[in-house]
Amino acid sequence: MEPRGADGCFLGDVGFWVERTPVHEAAQRGETRQLQQLIENGACVNQVTVDSITPLHMASLRGQAQCVQLLLAAGAQMQSIHQDEQESSLHLPLRPRHWFLPSCQVDARNIDGSTPLCDACASGSVECVKLLLSHGAKVNPPLYTASPLHEACMSGSLFQPCVITMPFIRLRFFEGSSECVRLLIDLGANLEAHDCHFGTPLHVACAREHLDCVKVLLNAGANVNAAKLHETALHHAAKVKNVDLIEMLIEFGGNIYARDNRGRKPSDYTRSSSAPAECFEHYESACPETPLTLSQLCRVSLRRATGVRGLEKIAKLDIPPRLIDYLSYN
Incomplete structure (x- = not known):
């Protein structure tokens, strides 16, 4: 017999939203009273969708700090009760089945491998990031894809919301969060973590033109000439035609003569007589060996x-x- 989800639907049914529970819905929408009531009634805070998305993932991705706090607190309470009952020989009154499940999994992975901390960084919510870290979330989870630091560099400022619309989904992200980047670095985030798609966090920040995040990374000691398929951050800056970014990277020691896997220098991605092209020409003419x-x-x-x-x-x-x-x- 096929396994069924919380609402009785087959886990193999088409449409991953089918498996969302009321806890998922309340966490996503920021309905704290509803979420509190569900938790008090014994709802499981670790229920996952067929995409392995927990309520904590949902709340973190939406930047719902109060819901994140409720879920984490509920998980800690359940774990404490579970441990007490294991250590005690007394027969306590029977509790709802969900009270015996593990505590709220702060490092739970969804189908893409992302943890709630990754999602909180993607939302740009510093408050959610702090809550998760205070409950033991790993700042450097073992991932082959985007780390929390990658996500923070990919998203950003809470003051410039960006809405991305996909079929049946409408997600509200925030563009750039240097504050999240600083927080993660202060707690030991790996500056050279390599994502199989994006490269290092510096590659991501440059590709997204987040100058504030780029400067935080460089000041923290990120390798300005780190390469992904021989492509450096300066190649990304040239591709997005951002002169301020180009100048910043060169000032920090970016190699203007580095060649990618196509044998192209960063300047080869600029258009003749454009501002980025003139910027590269200025540095290249300064000295044949170094522009500094x-x-x-x-x-x-x-x-x-x-x-x-x-x-x-x-x-x-x-x-x-x-x-x-x-x-x-x-």
Whole structure:
């Protein structure tokens, strides 16, 4: 017999929305009272759809911080009761079946491998990110696809909502969240995590033209010349024709002569006489070997020597504030 979902539908039925429970619906819509009532009545907070999406995934993706908090608290309460009853020899009153399920799975994976933290970063909700991390969410889950840091660089500012419409789905994402990026980096996010589709978080931030995220990554010590199929962040900056991004990457030591798997330099992706093309021409004409001045080269060398969190180390140096500003790219 085929397994059935919470509503009695076959798990093999076409249409993955069929398996959503009232808990999923309340979590997605931010209906905190409804969610609280469902939890008090013994609803399972770990029920998954056929795409392995939990209510915590739904609440995190929508940036519903209060619902995230309720789900995490309910999971912790269930785990505590379960442990107490295991340790006690007394026969306690029979509880609803769902109370004996594991606590709310903070690192549960959906069909794409994403965790609730990935979804919270995709929504740009700093509050949701903090809640999940405080409950033990892994900042570097073992993924072959986008990490939480990738997602934070892919999305972004809570002030510029972007609506993406697909058949039967309408998702509201936020463009760019440097605050989420900083938070993840402070907690040890891997700056060079490699996604099989996008490359490093720096590749993603450049492809999406999120300058604030790019600067946070570079200041934290991200490799400006990291390559995916020999393609660097500077190739992405050239493709999106963003002069500010091109200049920033070059100032941090981006190699203007790097060639991708097609044998093309970043400048080869610009149109003749365009602003990005003229920007590359300016740097290429400065010197055949390097487009940077001696002071800029010294800054790049020092930043590379200080490594990850170099900005924090530079701020503690006993040197004039003006020099600290220069080394900090201020």
